[in-house]
Amino acid sequence: MARFDRYMLSQLLVLFGFFSLILVVIYWINRAVRLFDRLIADGQSAWVFLELTSLSLPSVIRIVLPLSAFVAAVYVTNRMSSDSELTVVQATGYSPFRLARPIIYFGLIVAALMSVLTHILVPLSTEQLTSRQSEISQTMTARLLTPGEFLTPSDDVTFYIRELTPSGEMLDIFISESTDPTRRTTYTAARAYLVRTENGPQLVMIDGLTQTLDHETNRLLTTGFADFVYDVGALMNDEFVRRVSVNGLSTLALLRPSAAAIAATNKTGYELKLRGHDRIAQAALGFVAGLVGFSALVVGGFSRFGLWRNILFAVGLVILLKILESTGTSIARANPALWPFVYLAGIGGVVISAILLHIAARPYFFKRRPKTYSQGARI
Numbered sequence: 001m002a003r004f005d006r007y008m009l010s011q012l013l014v015l016f017g018f019f020s021l022i023l024v025v026i027y028w029i030n031r032a033v034r035l036f037d038r039l040i041a042d043g044q045s046a047w048v049f050l051e052l053t054s055l056s057l058p059s060v061i062r063i064v065l066p067l068s069a070f071v072a073a074v075y076v077t078n079r080m081s082s083d084s085e086l087t088v089v090q091a092t093g094y095s096p097f098r099l100a101r102p103i104i105y106f107g108l109i110v111a112a113l114m115s116v117l118t119h120i121l122v123p124l125s126t127e128q129l130t131s132r133q134s135e136i137s138q139t140m141t142a143r144l145l146t147p148g149e150f151l152t153p154s155d156d157v158t159f160y161i162r163e164l165t166p167s168g169e170m171l172d173i174f175i176s177e178s179t180d181p182t183r184r185t186t187y188t189a190a191r192a193y194l195v196r197t198e199n200g201p202q203l204v205m206i207d208g209l210t211q212t213l214d215h216e217t218n219r220l221l222t223t224g225f226a227d228f229v230y231d232v233g234a235l236m237n238d239e240f241v242r243r244v245s246v247n248g249l250s251t252l253a254l255l256r257p258s259a260a261a262i263a264a265t266n267k268t269g270y271e272l273k274l275r276g277h278d279r280i281a282q283a284a285l286g287f288v289a290g291l292v293g294f295s296a297l298v299v300g301g302f303s304r305f306g307l308w309r310n311i312l313f314a315v316g317l318v319i320l321l322k323i324l325e326s327t328g329t330s331i332a333r334a335n336p337a338l339w340p341f342v343y344l345a346g347i348g349g350v351v352i353s354a355i356l357l358h359i360a361a362r363p364y365f366f367k368r369r370p371k372t373y374s375q376g377a378r379i
Contacts, residue, residue, distance in 0.1 A: 004089060008076065008102040012290070015072040016110070023064040024057070031056060048132075055129040058121040059247070062114065062282070066289040069110045073103060073290035074314055077297040078307050086298070096298050096360035100353075103294045107287035114286035118279040119251045127248035161192070169193060173205055175230065186211045187230065194232070203230040251276050270336045277342045278329065285325070288349030292317050295356035317352060324348045 032053045080086045086099065147164045156179045162172035175187040189208030194201055210223045246254075246265050253261055254276030257269045265272065296314035297307050328344030 004094075005102040005105065008080070009105055011076045011080075012072050012102065012106045013109070015075050016068055016106070019071045019075075020061070020064055020068040023068055024061055027060045027064060028053065028057065031060065052129065052132060055125045055132065058117055058125045062117045062122055065110060065114055065117070066282075066285045069107070069286060070289040070293045070314075070318055073106070073293035074297060074311060077294050078311065081297065081307055096295075096357045099298065100291065100294060100357060103291055107290050110290065111283050111287040114283040118282050123248055123250055130248055173203075173208070182215055184213045184215070186213075187228070189228070201232040203232045204228075205230060246272065246275055251279050254279070270339075271333075274329075274332055274339060274342065277332075277339060281325075281342050281346055284343065284346030285321070285349070288321070288346050288353070289318070291353045292321065292349050295353040295360070299356045299360040320352075321345045321349050 032049075077086070089099065090096075147161050147170075149160070151159045153159060156177055158174075158176040160174040161170045164170055170192040171190070173187070173189040173192045176184065177186075178184045187205065187208060187210055189205035191206040193204045193206075195204055196202075205228045206226070208225055208228060210225065210228070212221045212223075213219075214221070246267060249261060249265070249272070254272045257272040261272060262269055267275075293314045296317055297310045299310070322345070325345035328341040331341040331344075332339045
C-alpha cells in the first residue's frame with residue numbers, strides 16, 4: 001500500500017471510530033431510557049437493565065456503522081481538499097479513481113465489520129436477549145403469586161389469592177378484568193395451578209364461577225365451571241412475551257428455512273430468505289456509504305469557498321440510497337422472483353460513485369466549450 005493510501009486510510013479509520021462512538025452513545029441512550037423506565041416500573045434490578053442494554057448494542061452498532069463511514073469519508077475528504085492535500089496529490093498524476101483506492105480499502109473494512117455484526121453478533125445477541133426476556137416474564141409471573149394482596153399488573157386487571165400452599169396450589173382465587181369498556185368480567189375459583197406451556201404461563205382454575213356485568217344493559221351473566229384455563233400472559237407486558245425472533249436466526253437458517261423455523265417465527269419461507277439477503281445487502285451498504293461520500297466531494301474539485309454544496313449533494317445521495325433500499329425491498333416482497341432488488345441500493349451506490357469519479361476525471365465534462373472560428377470568419 002502506498003504511503004498516501006496508508007495516510008488517508010488512517011485518517012478515515014480514526015474519524016470512523018470517533019463518529020461511531022458518538023452515534024452509538026446517542027442511539028444507546030435513546031433506547032436505554034425507554035428500557036429503563038419499563039424495567040424499573042416492573043421492579044427489575046439495575047443489573048438486568050445493564051444486561052439487556054448490552055445485548056442490544058450489536059443491533060445499534062449495525063445501524064450506526066454505514067452512517068459513520070459516510071460522515072468519516074465526507075469529513076476527511078473535505079479537510080484534505082481544504083488543506084490542498086488532494087490538489088497536490090492530483091498534481092503528481094493521481095486520477096480520481098486512484099484517489100479512491102484508500103476509500104475502497106476503507107469500505108472493505110467497514111463491510112467486513114458489518115458482516116461480522118449482521119451474520120454473527122446480532123443473531124447471537126438477539127437470541128440471548130429473547131431468552132432473557134422470557135426469563136424475566138417468568139419472574140414477573142412469580143410476582144403474581146403473592147398471597148393476601150390485591151395486585152394490579154395492569155390498569156384493567158386486579159389479581160388476588162388468599163393462600164399459596166407449599167405444593168404450589170393456590171386457594172381462593174379472584175381475578176377482575178375490564179379490558180372491554182362495555183363489560184367487566186370477574187373470575188373466582190376455589191383452587192388454581194400455574195402451568196408452563198409453549199404459549200406461556202397458564203392459570204388452571206378449579207371449581208369456580210365467571211361473572212360478566214354488561215354496563216350497557218346492566219345485566220349480570222354467571223357461568224360455573226369445573227375447570228377453566230386463564231392466560232396469565234394477559235396480566236403482563238406483551239413486549240416480554242414474544243415468539244422466536246427472526247433476527248435471532250442465523251443467515252444460513254434464513255436462506256434455507258426449515259419447517260420448524262417457519263412455524264416458530266410465523267413467517268413464510270420466502271420472507272425468511274428475503275431477510276437473509278437483506279443482511280448481505282446491509283453489509284454492502286457499509287462499503288458503498290464511504291465511497292458515495294468521497295465521490296460526491298471529489299467531483300466538485302478544489303474551491304476556495306469550500307465544498308458545502310458538494311456536502312449537501314452527498315447527503316442527498318445518501319437519501320437517494322435509502323429510497324432505493326426501501327423501494328427495492330418493497331419490490332422484492334411483492335414478487336418472489338424479484339428478490340435481487342434487495343441489492344438495488346448497493347448496486348446503485350457503486351454505479352453512482354463510478355459515474356461521479358468518471359466526471360471528476362474530466363473536469364470540463366459539463367463545461368461549455370469555447371466557440372471556434374474559421375480563418376475566413378470575421379471577429
